[in-house]
Amino acid sequence: MVKQYTREIIREKFIxxxxxxxxxxxxxxxxxxxxxxxxxxxxxYYTDVYALLSEIFQRELQTVIDEYNDTVSWEESFIVAAKFALENRAAVYHVYNSMQREELVNYIYNVSGNVMMRYVEKVSDGISASSEDRKLIASFYQCALTEMVLRWIASGMKGDPDIIIRRIGYLFDGNIELSLKRSAGLNDV
Structure with a gap:
């Protein structure tokens, strides 16, 4: 109990x-x-400040994973991840502008990948798309979302991520399912 409390205090003060x-x-x-x-x-508890930073990003990733379920859209999951960035805007900038930027990039990439892979798997239920194509589709959206978030951070986090993510979801609605169906069609040939 004391160990958990101490770790939590260290993380809070660091943030x-x-x-x-x-x-x-x-x-x-x-x-x-x-x-x-x-x-x-x-x-x-930690070998250095960078290990602490890494643990914080891992915990935030786990939060997104834990909150994702079959009733939640990929957009909702991504908005959960953006919440940490908004609550700690200056901290995100300090990491983004540091030598440890890679930690932030990896966090965003992992969140995007986890969310998109789970979503693609959910949408592919009943569609005989190949495993390779499911991974390719998820990877495409993972890369696109990662780059969009990095650009959003670089531009000063202007714009409400809730509105941006929902708009992306609306504009691309059905594209993943269509891609999966095309994959299934290729398998039938």
Missing amino acids: EMLNERPLNKITVKDIAIACEINRNTFYY
């Missing part, structure tokens, strides 16, 4: 700091002081 200053200006010592723990306690 607070990341909302205030760039990643390269946050040290283990800063985090330890803010958490009122010693540095050895920090190192008991």
Whole structure:
């Protein structure tokens, strides 16, 4: 119980700091002081600040995965992921503009991939599309969504992601199913 509480405090204080200053200006010592723990306690849980950052992104990814179910659209799942970015806008910029940008890119890519693969699998139920084509379709949308989110971050997070994602969903509605049916048609030839 104490271990879980300590980890949570470390994550919370780190995110607070990341909302205030760039990643390269946050040290283990800063985090330890803010958490009122010693540095050895920090190192008991994390090897360094980057391991902490990685864990935060992994937890956020797990949140999206846990909230996704058969009744939730891919758009809803993606909006859940965008919620963290909006609540921690400055922190996201600090990571985006740091040497650890790859952590953020991987997080977005993994969220997009997980959401799209699950959605494609759901839509393909009853359609005899090949496994390779299902993966290809999911990968295409994964890459497109990842790049759109990165562009949104780079442009200052202008525009409501809820509106943007829902509009994308509306504009492309039916395209995944149509692609899956085309794949099934190729299998029949």
